[in-house]
Amino acid sequence: MSYMRSLKCRECGKEYPKEALHVCELCFGPLEVNYEYDRIKEALTRHAIEKREPNMWRYKELLPLDGDPSVGAQVGFTPLVRAKNLGKALGVKELYIKNDAVNFPTLSFKDRVVSVAISRARELGFQIVACASTGNLANSVAANAAACGMESYVFIPHDLEQSKVLGTLVYGATVVSIKGTYDEVNRLCSEIAGKYGWAFVNINIRPYYAEGSKTFGYEIAEQLGWKLPKHIIVPMAGGSLITKISKAFKEFQKLGFVKQTDTRIYGAQAAGCSPIINAVKEGSELIRPVKPNTIAKSLAIGNPADGYYSAKVIRESGGWGESVSDEEIIASMKLLAETEGIFAETAGGVTLGVTKKLIEQGRIPKDESIVVCVTGNGLKTQEALHGKLNEVTVINSRLAEFDELVKANGKEYALKA
Numbered sequence: 001m002s003y004m005r006s007l008k009c010r011e012c013g014k015e016y017p018k019e020a021l022h023v024c025e026l027c028f029g030p031l032e033v034n035y036e037y038d039r040i041k042e043a044l045t046r047h048a049i050e051k052r053e054p055n056m057w058r059y060k061e062l063l064p065l066d067g068d069p070s071v072g073a074q075v076g077f078t079p080l081v082r083a084k085n086l087g088k089a090l091g092v093k094e095l096y097i098k099n100d101a102v103n104f105p106t107l108s109f110k111d112r113v114v115s116v117a118i119s120r121a122r123e124l125g126f127q128i129v130a131c132a133s134t135g136n137l138a139n140s141v142a143a144n145a146a147a148c149g150m151e152s153y154v155f156i157p158h159d160l161e162q163s164k165v166l167g168t169l170v171y172g173a174t175v176v177s178i179k180g181t182y183d184e185v186n187r188l189c190s191e192i193a194g195k196y197g198w199a200f201v202n203i204n205i206r207p208y209y210a211e212g213s214k215t216f217g218y219e220i221a222e223q224l225g226w227k228l229p230k231h232i233i234v235p236m237a238g239g240s241l242i243t244k245i246s247k248a249f250k251e252f253q254k255l256g257f258v259k260q261t262d263t264r265i266y267g268a269q270a271a272g273c274s275p276i277i278n279a280v281k282e283g284s285e286l287i288r289p290v291k292p293n294t295i296a297k298s299l300a301i302g303n304p305a306d307g308y309y310s311a312k313v314i315r316e317s318g319g320w321g322e323s324v325s326d327e328e329i330i331a332s333m334k335l336l337a338e339t340e341g342i343f344a345e346t347a348g349g350v351t352l353g354v355t356k357k358l359i360e361q362g363r364i365p366k367d368e369s370i371v372v373c374v375t376g377n378g379l380k381t382q383e384a385l386h387g388k389l390n391e392v393t394v395i396n397s398r399l400a401e402f403d404e405l406v407k408a409n410g411k412e413y414a415l416k417a
Ligand SMILES: *Cc1c(COP(=O)(O)O)cnc(C)c1O
Pocket: 108, 109, 110, 136, 137, 235, 236, 237, 238, 239, 240, 241, 242, 298, 299, 345, 347, 375, 376
């Protein structure tokens, strides 16, 4: 049974049928899925959710499908880690990592949006799925399309990390690399969607796709014992995830699942691509596009589709935003790995680096609950760390050589009697 009523323009409120539409024909505003919340409130309780399987579909009443998902039944319910060591390093009392570096099946939060988008595309009768991607979306579209037997086309900028390209090809997707930035890839994809009529998950299926990100927020609330954190730091590319975490928290308030309404939402971008942060800092409603230049390629969108709404979410929540350099990104990837044993991708370095900065600036207090959103896996962005870690030590398989090594490192260990 579905609780999805219609698509609705975020600007003028005009309602549309639940089809592959994404822009309002009256005002060009973005369309968003509109639910029957009164009916959801009658049908759904916290207790009912708790009894369900640990995956994102435990919130299915709040997701935009008419029937059951056709792919991605195991996606979501990733760990919310109480990060005591990292908290100590940052001097804060209550710190958590929401860890989508281990999301199923392609190790980023994109599996949440893709399982919804592809399932919806199938309900709408599409045969071919496609996407414009900064890397993780490519992996997820290719994998999930393969899992439900659909053909997929993946369009990427030419300078992506090797693992992200290989981790797309392996599923049999047709990968098209464009000589240009993500924003140029995206523009081409809009044209292809118009001409070939395929389901581009983040273009013509975007209203459904974006709803999948809400589950990241629902899970945080449930895993905190049906509470919202006081502060949450979210990485931003197109700016969809941050707006949907906000929507998730508001929906849980509306349904009576959580009480607080005072979560401050902070945005994180790389200094080499920070169009949304620039607008937040300038107090401007206008997002000025930039040309990306950063190792955080998954976040390298210079003209973010939801930039305006992201800045608004941040402003209205009383949050703020920051950006960090490539050096700070790497330092934070190492800090997270060394303190918590979590290997996040460059986007995780961005989010943690920004968190650190905001705590140092006194914008985030040290004695309130903080959630840091880790959205992708470090194994996919290994290039960023080449030459930045300790060297491997090579010796022959002789005990004497190991003894020398210990000595050379200036270490002294008690030997077995
Ligand atoms: C896509 C992506 C994001 C941000 O997504 P938006 O919803 O476009 O802002 C964050 N982290 C990672 C690792 C991503 O791949």
